Amino acid sequence: MSAPVWITAFVLHRRxxxxxxxxxxxxTLESGRVSAVAKGVKNSKGDRKSLLQPFGLVRIQLRGKTELKNLSQIEAADRMxxxxxxxxxxxxxLNELINRILPQGLASELMFDQYQRTLQALQHTDxxxxxxxxFEFGLxxxxxxxxxWLTDARSGEAVTAEHWYRFMPENGIVLARQAGEKGSFPGYALQQMVALDWTPAARKAAKLISRHALFPLLGDKPLKSRELFR
Incomplete structure (x- = not known):
């Protein structure tokens, strides 16, 4: 009989x-997004329940051959x-985005590490x-x-600082019909964004792009976290 396997994971959500x-x-680091039943812990005052909090880094053992697993063991892997x-x-x-977009069982060490860095950054940024x-662009x-980002998807020409552009999910970056039209952004903002020079113009362009790029993946169902923030 094989020894139980420990998996490194962040808790996204519990209900x-x-x-x-x-x-x-x-x-999880090893298996991507995984759902599991934690039996008998709802009315418990033990460690298992306290560890099942969002953003907690834990080590877990799972059982079961179906997509929905059973949580058999859990322990803290780091401070909450x-x-x-x-x-x-x-x-x-972030947690809702992963739950809604990342296919179940798709492991990604890159996104797991970026998620951890993003949580840390959120603790210390203005x-x-x-x-x-x-994180959205990484996903x-x-x-x-x-x-x-730096090529006009229709013409194939390089993005220039002085022109204005739009993002179209089915195409990519395309030249805007006129400078300053609704939903457009200047080329220099794209150039700054790619260089991770987060000027106000780059941040505004990135927000517009991310909303349009994520919409086909998220669909019409509103994000609960976005409603709470409002």
Whole structure:
């Protein structure tokens, strides 16, 4: 009989399941997004329940051959990440984004590490939109949905600082019909964004792009975390 396998994971979300249990969504290093039933912990005062908090880095053992696993063991892998205020809403948004977009069972060491760095950045930044945009773009790249930011998808010409552009999910970056039209941004903002020079113009362009790029993946269903933030 093989020895139980320990998996490194972040807790994304938990919700009541039947009378005494929780259904828990994990983001794991080894197996990507995984859902598991934590039996008998809902009314418990033990460590198992306290460890099932969002943003907690834990080590877990799972059982079961179906997509929905059973949580058999859990222990802390690091100190709990504590987010408050705006950072908390941003963290909830990250977790919901992973749950909604990342296919179940798709392992990505790159995104796992970036998620951990983003949580840490949210604890210490006055511009939380910056680590959020970097995570969103990393997720889009992992899913093969990231366009070439510095090339006009229609003409094939390089983006120039003085022209204005739009982002179209089915195409990519395209020349705007006129400078300053709604939903457009200047070429220099794109250039700054790619260079990670997060000027106000670059941040505004990144927000517009991320909203349009994520919409086909998220669909019409509103994000609960975005509603809470409002």
């Amino acid at each position: 009541p399941y039947r009378e005494t249990s929780y259904l828990v969504d994990f983001f 990440t504590v987010l408050t205020g705006t950072a908390l809403f941003c963290g909830m948004y 511009t939380p939109d910056v680590p959020l945009r970097e 889009l790249e992992e899913l093969g949905q990231l366009p070439d």
